[in-house]
Amino acid sequence: MKRITFLMMAIAALTGMLGFTRTPSHSAAQEGASVFVTEIPSGYRDWKLVSVAHEEGQLNDIRAILGNEIAINSYREGKLPFPEGAIVGRIAWRHVPSEENNKVFGHAQSFVAGEAPPWYLQFMVKDSKKYAATGGWGYAQFDKDGKPGPESDLKKCFPCHQAIKDRDFVFTRYSP
């Protein structure tokens, strides 16, 4: 009898502890856009290519969109939503004319990747529980020194991405 009482107390204590440790992240997710990714996903520069893009205007950059294995497999299989652990990365460089190429080609037509802008790296990390308030994706931005982007920038991510909810909030399509 004593042994059963002890066991029940132990279970109650353990359940309480688990409840306690889980509470903070759960609350944070419910509060919304205050949860962002704060570390650069390791090995991202070795990831496979999803596609490329060019932004004119104030951004004036040229960019590569990469995906980790989970994201790439999901893209290639055409399956949505992306599974837990999927990460889509975006590297941007200044869109600069290549004097060297233009000279060889004999035409002013060639643009290449220049320096890193302040919005150098961006990531979307899929974790449906942690980032429940922002469509299951955590957003991140880093400059070339690895410094995370200001929260004011990160708060702008989801309001735009939610416009494409039917593609699991991911703008970039896979380019075969």
Place this chain on the structure above:
Amino acid sequence: MKRITFLMMAIAALTGMLGFTRTPSHSAAQEGASVFVTEIPSGYRDWKLVSVAHEEGQLNDIRAILGNEIAINSYREGKLPFPEGAIVGRIAWRHVPSEENNKVFGHAQSFVAGEAPPWYLQFMVKDSKKYAATGGWGYAQFDKDGKPGPESDLKKCFPCHQAIKDRDFVFTRYSP
């Protein structure tokens, strides 16, 4: 004595055979731009990213430059010339405005990768002996159906690439 004679004859025959089998490719390399790569390197779509670029004018494409492991390692170590077996690949897509992105962003500024142009895939394969006449690189072009580019197109590769002999004939620089 008979055994030695037989051995010498065997060696002579073997040498002759090797000489015969090596002659055609050696001659072809010396003739110059008639040697091209005729098969798409396997697994190229999984290779790591070297950089991105955009060509205006008649090409009007956006492109990703990828490298196999040998090429990427050489790029990252900053070592030239590229070792034997290095392959640099280039995928091009039509540079098209994204109505979808522009609508969400509220500005006409976003360009993405569209359909594959006839010059969809290009490769440079390093084999100093086979492609001795074109700087040690064999050139290739394929359309989206895997059909090799016309020899008239391929003959235009080396005359431009030889302008950058000091970077082992490779235009694209690695973008960190």
